[in-house]
Amino acid sequence: MRKLNIAATVIAAVMLAAALPQTAVAAVRVPAAAAPVVPASVAPASTAAASPAAASLGAVPAVSDPNPQGQEVDDFVRPAPPANRARTEYTYVSAPLAGTLKTTLVTVQLADKSAAETDAAVPIAAAKASLSAANRYWAHATAGRVDIALTSTRVLHKSAAKSTQTPAQIVDTVSQELGWTQRAYTALVIFIPGAYLSNGTAGMTYSNGTTGGRILMPQNSRLATPVLTHEFGHALGMDHANSLLCGSGAMDVAAGPFAGFADPTCSIKTYGDNLDLMGISHWDLMPEISASLWEMGRFGNGNEITNLGTVAGPRKVTLKPWAGDDANRAVKFTDPKSGEVYYLELRAPVGYDAVIAQAGNRGVKITQQGGGNSSILLPPNTRASAFNGYYSNTQAWQAGQTFTTHAGTKVSIDSVSNTAATVTIRPPGAPAKGYVESMAINRSGTKASLDVSGWAYDSANSSASSTVHIYVTPPGGTSTGYAVAANQARADVNKIMQVTGNHGFTRSFNLTQAGVYKVCVYALGSVETADLGCRSLTLAGSAPTAGYLESLVLTRASGVTVLRATGWSYDPGTPAASIPVHLYVTDPAGKTTSKAISANKSRSDVNKVMSVTGNHGFTGDMPVTMSGTYKVCAYGIAVTAFSQGNSLLGCTSVTPKATPAPSGFLESAVVKTDAPTATVTVTGWTLDSGTPAASIPVHFYVTDPKGVTKSSAYTANQSRADVNQVMGTTGNHGYRAALPVSIPGNYKICAYGIAVSVFPLGNSLLGCTTVSVASTPAPVGYLESVKVQLGGTGSALVASGWALDPGMTRANVPVHLYVTSPDGTTKGTAYVASRYRADVNSIFQVSGNHGYRIVIPVTKRGVYTVCAWGLGVAGMSSGNTQLGCLKATF
16 A cells, blocks of 8 residues: 555554544644654643533543644554565455454552542543443444453552553553453453543553554543544554645645655645544544545445446446445545555445534545555645644535546546435546537527537547537526537548547527627546637627616505605617516615516606607505615616616615604493494594694494404594694594494493504504493383274274383384184284373383284184284394283184
């Protein structure tokens, strides 16, 4: 594997941490030559609260840079590869891992630490929680083949080691005291007090070359779980996730002839991949390891990465979220010129990447395998300025970007979403060829076209007809692409370019508006697309519309306050036509609405001055709904083909001056029930101070005992000299309205004065009152007698009596008689108690006529039954009354 640049850089690995958003960390200088492994590290000061696992410790302690000199170190110590094997080709994991990694967990009381401070700094429960999280991560990565099992726990092992010793000395001392030696699939995890180890690292791994090793961790913090999981990655054979760093900004670089890189500004940024667990660590987060490390470690099910092999032609592939579970979710390909292997994966906010794969870290990630089981990230920006210390938020490639290998293979990112990304890989080779011979606008009367012609072919397949893409941007519009087949015979092109086949193309576009059109043409090739150039062409047209927004006034129309815009407009290309005008109104709240009207009103002055005919004036009304400033803009809309466009006729603003809401009062409400229809007579006055002489509407809202509300409208147009004198106005402003009621009970009556000014502050509640409407008694009366009257012309029954309605004593009460004949049939007849009865009037102290004498013809012999009913006539009568029943025999 290339690019480790082992002769020029140390295999450095420093476990750092940061919370999102990341805080700055000190820069790490890369030494000029390989150096002995002397662990040292840097880490940012914590500004975040402690994780639940560290709750007993309070906040994570703030720390300063433990390595101010910036000397790089490695947190992974392992045996050197065999002498006959180049380190850049070292592969630690030769087969898929499978087995139980038996783990001993120890919290250590160092000789210079007390038991109390050790127990507080490294609570065994938090250490076990971190171990469980690491087990879940690597079980996921190995498809359940590897289980990190806690087989032994030792709490507060009292050791002779001291905090001032190096991590290696502490690990060796504790291992000897425990009698622990590494065998395959065994691990020893040691926790000691201290924010970091004495060499500045947040974790160290020591391995003898088999799966497993010894891991030394400082006290529990928000780093503990990500770092311990990282260290187990070393125990499983992984090195670090690094990044390419180039002062030139090169996105890819070839190896140098002897060592280093062909571009001397390039080097390896250790831990530079912060989208990888094996790169720089983050507080609380454990991102997925990259596809290149995944394959080196023989992780997963073995079907996660599709091998495209050596790319010989364009390949379009779809990537699924790398932190998901789909098969074939990533791809790798081999560059046909350099022979180097590249890995493509989609980093999306899924699974272990849910938090970190955001913004510029959400997209297509490109990596290669590095030496010593490391990986190399190839980000969009390889300059140091892309990193905030160790961290970068732009490590993924975005849609529209293209990565080019140093040998010329192009990887175009076509699209990126949270569920998929599409990528096109094109090997290096000759680009397409072509030429635009003609590009012109042709016009005939009211029709115009854009005509493009030329030739093009794909150098990689010169005998086949290829495709041309033509992008047309209309005046003031957005570009639209058109695919055109270059499949027309062009013998001249074949002869000159020494090719065969059909390669000519022609395309015509209908144009609908005047102005400048930008046209760009591209010849598509299987290897590389050729830019055939862009041109700007102008379609001349008639002058734009003319006109003027002359006035904007506030007025009333159909009882509504409106802004009335007036003016004129016409289209010089069709001067006799009445054209549309669009009005745009921005209200005081900032909301803009539009209205389309027509400039179709007679304006002889405009016709005379502009020397045109037809109707070109306009008037438009727009409702006003709130106080504040309104802005109105008018546009004349062209109707002529190829006009130069619409015109702004002007903008003006109006701030309506509001007048107070009407004043007034609901003075009285009187119930009247001695009439056929019961009413509540309401009186009062109201006036609109904005139009003080006008008689304004009054609206009444009556809620009956059942809760049903009905409204009625009246006008305050009765004379009220007292109101005029007090209010200092003229006109008639009193109102008196008889509001009908139909059932007894309580009625709520509210009166509102309705404004008539151009822009009032609203209508006014003049008052509400509740009145009780009582029912009146049912009629009283009596069927005094029923006699048989015999006569020569026929016999009859004569019924007499009296009836009156106490609720309406002067009224003649209807009387209904029901006569049942001897055969059992009953017939009803309606009469009126309209005969004078002085005795009734005297007794009841009423006036009017309340007696009745009714003659009913009869023909059958036998007994007749006569019943009389008095009917209530008052609006609130309690009902009808039976006046009595009498029998008579004929």
